[in-house]
Amino acid sequence: MKVVVIGGSGLIGAKVVKQLRDGRHEVVAASPSSGVNTLTGEGLSAALAGAQVVVDVANSPSFEDQAVLNFFETSGRNLLAAEKAAGVRHHVALSVVGTDRLLSSGYFRAKLAQENLINASDIPHTIVRATQFFEFVGVVAHSAADGNTLRLPPALMQPIVSDDVQRRWPKLPWRRH
Helix, strand or coil: CEEEEECCCCHHHHHHHHHHHHCCCEEEEECHHHCCCCCCCCCHHHHHCCCCEEEECCCCCCCCHHHHHHHHHHHHHHHHHHHHHHCCCEEEEEEECCCCCCCCCHHHHHHHHHHHHHHHCCCCEEEEEECCEHHHHHHHHHHCEECCEECCCCCCCCCECHHHHHHCCCCCCCCCC
16 A cells, blocks of 8 residues: 655654555655645655555644644645545545644634534544644743743643654555544
8 A cells, every 4th residue: 555644854744654565565755855735736646656544644834823824724635635646535634633623722723723624524534633742842841931931831732752652553455524
């Protein structure tokens, strides 16, 4: 089975690619560095040719409210249109636990917009929601620092190690949810 992993060179993507290859699937690790750009559409049709499944674990390069929304909406529309044209049978996307409850965050609004695009498509799909990755806790803390003061939001957080997300990734074949 041919599977295209969008964001296939990233933290989760590289692990998903390895898991799928270990399962003897034909895998394309798609990312801008491999010539596949979901924002511009560059390389999408060639990468998706003959693919049965697309796994989208790409993330926005910017977390500024409008930029992240533009990334997930534009990328999502381009990817879903290319999947439909290629006859992809299943779309899997990584999202975040609590996306629909933390809409004061521009990032969560953008992830919800991505989920809504996927849900509105006629491509069978699975949305996997995970908590914040433990590997990013330092980045989150650093971004909340103001000199020697650390300002943290009142939200509770239970990080997960990215290896645990990859180990619990849905097994092929996926069913519509």
